[in-house]
Amino acid sequence: MKIMALLGSSRRNGNTEYLVQEALKGMDYQSVYLLDHKINPIVDQRHETNGFDAVEDDYEKLFKEFLDQDIIIFATPLYWFGMPGQMKIFFDRWSQYMLDDQYNFKEKMRGKKAYVIVTGENPPPKTAALPLIQQFQYIFEYVGMDFVDYMIGKANKPEEIRQGTYALTKAEIWRKEIKDVVVI
Numbered sequence: 001m002k003i004m005a006l007l008g009s010s011r012r013n014g015n016t017e018y019l020v021q022e023a024l025k026g027m028d029y030q031s032v033y034l035l036d037h038k039i040n041p042i043v044d045q046r047h048e049t050n051g052f053d054a055v056e057d058d059y060e061k062l063f064k065e066f067l068d069q070d071i072i073i074f075a076t077p078l079y080w081f082g083m084p085g086q087m088k089i090f091f092d093r094w095s096q097y098m099l100d101d102q103y104n105f106k107e108k109m110r111g112k113k114a115y116v117i118v119t120g121e122n123p124p125p126k127t128a129a130l131p132l133i134q135q136f137q138y139i140f141e142y143v144g145m146d147f148v149d150y151m152i153g154k155a156n157k158p159e160e161i162r163q164g165t166y167a168l169t170k171a172e173i174w175r176k177e178i179k180d181v182v183v184i
Contacts, residue, residue: 001070001182003029008076008087010035015119015161016075019153022171023073023117027182030065034086037062042092052096059093067103071113071178072145074136078120078129091139110144113181115174119167121156149174 005020012033020031037058045052066072076083098105116136118129129152140147151174153167161167 002068003027003071003073003178003182004066004069005029005031005073005075006066006087006090007031007033007035008074008084008090009033010084010086011077011158014077014158015153015155016077016117018159018161019117019119019151019167019171020073020075022168023115023174024178025175027175027179029073030069032062032065034084034090039086039089039093041089042095044095046095046099051099055096059090062090063093063097067108069112071115071181073115073117075117076119076132078118078132081128082132082135094143106144112145113148114140114145115148115178116150117153117167118150119153119155119161121154121160 003024005024007017007020009016012035017031039059039062040055040057043053043055074087076087079085082088094105097103114136116133118132120129133150133152136150137147139145151167151170153161154165155161155163155167
């Protein structure tokens with residue numbers, strides 16, 4: 001099974017990335033920093049006669065790699081009570097590919113296992129992040145992905161997540177569960 005960690009943070013080596021590393025320790029996986037890719041916002045052409053125009057950016061290559069994965073960890077800090085712009089654009093661009101017959105989008109999405117990691121601090125992230133978790137849930141339901149689990153880590157400053165939090169314990173549980181799935 002192939003695993004991808006899709007990192008939506010605007011900072012490398014942050015708390016969210018650390019939780020990904022803890023959850024996937026000892027496993028082969030691909031980390032994708034959305035910040036490292038030029039991904040243009042979508043221009044909605046769903047109702048145009050000719051559909052969507054081609055977009056010259058990094059998205060299609062990244063999207064093809066994404067479709068090739070079995071397990072995806074969506075990892076993001078909580079920015080203004082939602083996901084950062086680069087991750088939102090990643091999802092928005094799905095509209096373009098859902099209508100493209102060559103991708104068979106929903107069929108390829110069906111059954112992929114999705115995990116979500118969110119980190120934040122104030123207000124208490126467990127309550128502030130729940131609407132974002134729900135947004136992920138709706139996205140996954142819509143495209144037929146299996147939303148396995150989520151974790152919310154309380155951290156803001158660099159390395160703050162390493163302070164022995166509940167999220168680290170949950171990352172260890174995920175590591176065991178994912179290893180079991182990958183071995184099967």
